[in-house]
Amino acid sequence: MKTNRLSLTLLTTLIFFSATAQFRKYSNEFLNIGAGARGLAMGSSQVASVSDGTSGYWNPAGLVGIKDHPQVNLMHAEYFAGIGKYDYASVAFPTAGNKRTIGITGLRFAVDDIMNTLFLVEPDGSINYNNIQAFSSADYAFIFSFAQKLKESEKKNIHFGLNAKVIHRSVGKFAKAWGFGLDAGLQIFSNHWRFGVVGRDITSTFNAWSFSFTEKEKQVLYLTNNEIPVKSTELTAPRLVLGVARDFKLGKKLSLLAEANIDVTFDGQRNTLISANPVSADPKLGLELNINDVFFLRGGINNFQRALSDGDTVNQKKVWIYQPSAGAGFRFSNVTVDYAFTNLVNQSNPLFTHVFSLKLNLVGNKKEN
Numbered sequence: 001m002k003t004n005r006l007s008l009t010l011l012t013t014l015i016f017f018s019a020t021a022q023f024r025k026y027s028n029e030f031l032n033i034g035a036g037a038r039g040l041a042m043g044s045s046q047v048a049s050v051s052d053g054t055s056g057y058w059n060p061a062g063l064v065g066i067k068d069h070p071q072v073n074l075m076h077a078e079y080f081a082g083i084g085k086y087d088y089a090s091v092a093f094p095t096a097g098n099k100r101t102i103g104i105t106g107l108r109f110a111v112d113d114i115m116n117t118l119f120l121v122e123p124d125g126s127i128n129y130n131n132i133q134a135f136s137s138a139d140y141a142f143i144f145s146f147a148q149k150l151k152e153s154e155k156k157n158i159h160f161g162l163n164a165k166v167i168h169r170s171v172g173k174f175a176k177a178w179g180f181g182l183d184a185g186l187q188i189f190s191n192h193w194r195f196g197v198v199g200r201d202i203t204s205t206f207n208a209w210s211f212s213f214t215e216k217e218k219q220v221l222y223l224t225n226n227e228i229p230v231k232s233t234e235l236t237a238p239r240l241v242l243g244v245a246r247d248f249k250l251g252k253k254l255s256l257l258a259e260a261n262i263d264v265t266f267d268g269q270r271n272t273l274i275s276a277n278p279v280s281a282d283p284k285l286g287l288e289l290n291i292n293d294v295f296f297l298r299g300g301i302n303n304f305q306r307a308l309s310d311g312d313t314v315n316q317k318k319v320w321i322y323q324p325s326a327g328a329g330f331r332f333s334n335v336t337v338d339y340a341f342t343n344l345v346n347q348s349n350p351l352f353t354h355v356f357s358l359k360l361n362l363v364g365n366k367k368e369n
Contacts (some may be wrong), residue, residue, distance in 0.1 A: 002032060036338065041327025051064075056163065071359065077354075119216075192249075268280075295328070
């Protein structure tokens with residue numbers, strides 16, 4: 001009887017949210033930018049091989065790769081000639097025995113110093129530049145991760161991870177939103193092969209928006225034929241990311257890691273290599289050359305899309321474009337510095353971004369007896 005009541009309650013809740021909220025195809029899109037220059041340089045192909053603090057973003061199961069000591073990861077990037085600023089930070093703590101790891105991740109993507117010109121023109125028609133005020137449009141995400149080893153042997157290792165995400169988005173003082181969602185991930189290592197799967201927003205991440213305007217602001221919006229928004233909700237549809245990687249030994253001090261991911265979405269037809277309704281799929285490929293576990297060279301390709309040809313004056317010819325990336329890394333003792341050179345547009349009309357990230361293993365000094 002209790003089970004039936006619980007099922008009825010869950011069904012009622014699901015129907016309520018379905019009726020009052022709607023899926024947004026590009027909801028919380030800032031969460032798809034990436035984390036760490038290593039992953040960005042490899043075309044965002046990380047689900048199967050990631051094993052450091054950035055796992056909290058890519059695949060929480062990979063956090064068990066952090067052993068013995070806490071690890072800190074930091075990254076800063078600027079997009080569109082510095083207009084958009086993206087910051088990432090994470091810290092991960094392995095437990096005694098290295099069987100479990102907990103992590104905390106923070107993300108921020110913002111466009112600062114946006115000019116508010118609502119009151120630029122005075123009632124008498126004159127222009128008063130002193131009425132211009134600046135505000136920011138910022139998106140925040142806080143991810144709390146847990147990872148555990150399910151099986152560990154010489155032939156096969158299985159890891160599981162879970163994320164709880166809290167999202168806050170704001171547009172100045174005019175609009176704010178809070179959201180919550182869950183991710184789950186799995187990694188399987190077998191000899192030189194690595195497999196990964198991540199379900200993102202498995203509970204359909206829910207964002208609740210609220211808006212705040214003064215009466216004077218509402219009047220200006222009405223007189224300029226702008227719609228005055230009201231409270232609304234949006235859902236981020238689940239997505240599934242599948243990955244496979246293999247490590248090739250090229251010598252005693254040289255190895256090559258190759259990884260392929262496919263990002264499967266369920267929110268309608270998208271402009272991707274495999275495009276259908278409601279399921280679309282976007283492949284990603286990445287390589288990493290490891291030189292003595294000190295120097296790393298990386299490359300990747302992703303974001304395949306059909307776009308109008310640059311030389312087409314009648315806007316009828318479409319061509320396939322893609323987003324290439326490259327990078328390098330250097331490890332010295334407990335510090336790793338990574339660099340990525342990413343292309344935000346396409347290979348024919350490039351707009352490149354330089355990304356640096358820092359990884360620090362917090363190894364304490366051993367006390368001598």
